[in-house]
Amino acid sequence: MAQGGRRPTTYGRLLRHGFTDPAAATRLLDSPPLASVRDDALFLNALGATADPDLALLGLLRLVEALEAEAEAAEDPQVLLGTLLTAKPLRDRLLGVLGASDALADHLARHPHDWRALATYESADLHPGIEEFEAALRQADDRDTLRVAYRRALLGIAARDVCGTNDLAHTAAQLADLATATLRRALAQARQAAPEDAAACRLAVVGMGKAGGNELNYVSDVDVIFVAEPSGTGGPQDEAEALRAATRVAAHMMRICSDTTGEGTIWPVDANLRPEGRNGPLVRTLSSHLAYYQRWAKTWEFQALLKARPMAGDAELGYAYVDAVTPLVWQAAERENFVTDVQQMRRRVVASIPAAQVERELKLGPGGLRDVEFAVQLLQLVHGRSDTTLRSPTTLDALDALAAGGYVGRQDAAALDAAYRFLRTMEHRIQLYQLRRTHLMPDSEADQRRLGRSLGYRSEPVTELHKAWRRHASAVRRLHEKLFYRPLLDAVAQLEPGEERLSARAARQRLEALGYADPASALRHLEALASGVSRKAAIQRTLLPVLLGWFADSADPDAGLLGFRKVSDALGKSPWYLRLLRDEGAAAENLARVLSAGRFAPDLLLRAPEAVALLGDENGLRPRSRDALFQETLSAVGRAEGAEAAVAAARGVRRRELFRTAAGDLIGAYGTEGVAQQEPGAALDRVGNALTDLNSATLAGALRAAVRAQWGDELPARFAVIGVGRFGGHEMGYGSDADVLFVHEPREGVSEHEAGKAAFAVATEMRRLLQLPTTDPPLVMDADLRPEGKSGALARSLSSYAAYYGRWSVVWESQALLRAEFVAGDAGLGERFMELIDPLRYPAGGLGDDSVREIRRLKARMESERLPRGADPTTHAKLGRGGLTDVEWTVQLTQLRHGHELPRLRTTRTREALAAAREAELIGGDDADVLDEAWVLASRVRNAVMLVRGRPGDTFPSESRELAAVGRYLGYDPGHVGEMLDDYRRVTRRARAVVDRLFYDTE
Incomplete structure (x- = not known):
């Protein structure tokens, strides 16, 4: 009767606590194992707070009965139940x-006994990572113990999830970390089972999909790719054996995780995202992977690689794989029909859903999880090439980055974030019930009720659940269509969403956010370019949102947009211009980079706008x-x-070729399309050679024009132009003068006096022609390094040079002649001049001590007298500490000392001479590296200043935008100019220390 008398009260109380079968619950509570907690209000309240109180009560009874069944653990049931009554954390978990x-x-x-895994409630327990999970699995030495340890760890993750200690992101990340630890333990078991196979190969397990993205489900295939290399250094036979061994180890590891045993299964390991899918080899080498991706891969494969992450095995090899494929991922948006391919793939996924399941599908259906993921991934692939902040493999982090970058409106991003969290939490709780892989809303009302309660809906769990689901799915469908199927994305894979629909005020705000200093002027340029109904305006409206983004990625977006308007105005009636930008993938981006990188290249382009065509030609930017x-x-x-028209024609060629060189240099520095990014030294050599060849051709043109004007086809004297300094060294920068010597020789039947008179006249006329007023960058001929300097004859005969050098030459002239090279005119005469000066610049027996002291004295005097007043010696590229002069004089002293006996030192080029000195062990390898790095950096700084400011300079600009543009050219991200200056000072400080030891012999 006591029990019957208690039932009405208990029955009602259980209903209020959310039990659906109070009668059954009462029987369970009345069972002897639960007698001690039956009437505890806190205990019943805790049951009522769960997703399914009936299920929780039954599970607790089964746990207590299992503990009681173990004779050696007679105390455990009482310990458990007592703890439940006194410890709220354990009770709730x-x-x-x-x-x-x-x-x-x-x-x-x-x-x-695994209930004790939930008893710990320390701060360190709240967010365990891979190391903690590895420790938890470390003792698992077979498949069954691994499954048990895995479920034990899963208990903690589930407890933190359902109690709200972890949010969705933490839960998904911890599931991915547990998967990582599990793969590592399974791989260890597989390697222990086959030690010979393990020793024969290096094997890396690269996570893909949600595992790679640190956003795993409770039950999901763990997608992986296997990469292997031989453990030794043998040939093809070793590689083949290593792949066979790695395949056996990898297959065994997969079975350890995937097979069903008495302890169930963990999850399937799926390697079908590998090249060629299930038809391809399970394991490949890194080079084999790259060969496939570079030649055969489809767009979806690059989308999948976005989430690649080393998880187990050889970490160095795993990271090498990710480093190698990452550039391919961020080039995927350049593929033909990229956007169409991704959209069609999404449509195929939707079409593959059985009709009966479409309305229940959380993942693949319209408004489902895949819609969010596809939209985010598409925007990442489209914009992530130039914006590295978007490259997170985790969906929510990527969505945050897209919002922060302005690629998705913040309200749209917040709605997508909320919807994604809701849908993923639904998916998690559905899977958690039976630990089965499913993405379908359950059919039964009881299951839906449990799901609704797990999400916090208590008054009408099923109704509230469906209402929230419909609201979030509708938002996803709307935003997916807005972000994913934007019409202009098909034409241009870099369009900002809704750009053409922004109000004037919103447009100004967007432009300002993108870095435009004068948004009002920028809007006027946009209006001038895109207003109207003409075909030209329509194409501009397609191009401009893309170009604005590229301009915004530069140090001076306003200059880029202004330059684009000027070029468009100049070429607006040319039918090929806008077609080129629209249809040639690289041309528009190359133009944007050039226009926004400084003044030098845009000024050249505006004087010859037709040179835009070079930007769309694959080989157009090669010198x-x-x-x-x-x-x-x-x-x-x-x-x-x-003569004047002739030199103008030569200048026209030079103008175009200067633009070609500068544009290729700028675009290569950014590493964009068109020209591949080069190692700094190689890029500098490329520019120096191009400018030297171009200026040599220009002088040859001026020489031909000067001769024709007075003498017709033949000058009475043979005449040669000798380049010295940077000109002779093939080391010219954009602002370099052309240092020259003029040498002549009488033709047969012509007197020495007549030949000299003609040579002087032609040299003077060359200088006059090249100094005619022009808007082009000037080519200044400087002949001050000739014998006797400005006081000496402008042009000398070969015999006069021989007499002077034989009698009067001093050591600095020998040093200057180290970089002498024939550049234009009579090649035979030029060769004879080289033969004349070789004994001076490569003296037999080297330099005497007096000559060495004289060179050192001259260098010290130059340091004290020639550095401009107020210049910072730590950042002056030419004369400052560790700058160009320091390195060049050190190398030249070595050439003067040893050039006679070491032919490889007989070069006009500083870097080649330095490499030769290193090879001959005249300069140590580390010292040579330090000097080379400093010389290359200082030379690039001078080039950068000229490209940015449009006029030469040896120091970093003081204006912030110009300084930032120099930084971009040198490879520094926005906001890192301080780092650039620190790096410059560090590199040149090290170089100066080497110079002090080698040149001044301070050791």
């Missing part, structure tokens, strides 16, 4: 898990050969009427 997961209740019934430049320049001069 254990009952929360039991009320949400029948599968974990089964685990606790089989392994009842032309010396022979081609000479041929074109001399042909242009030959067609011109009069």
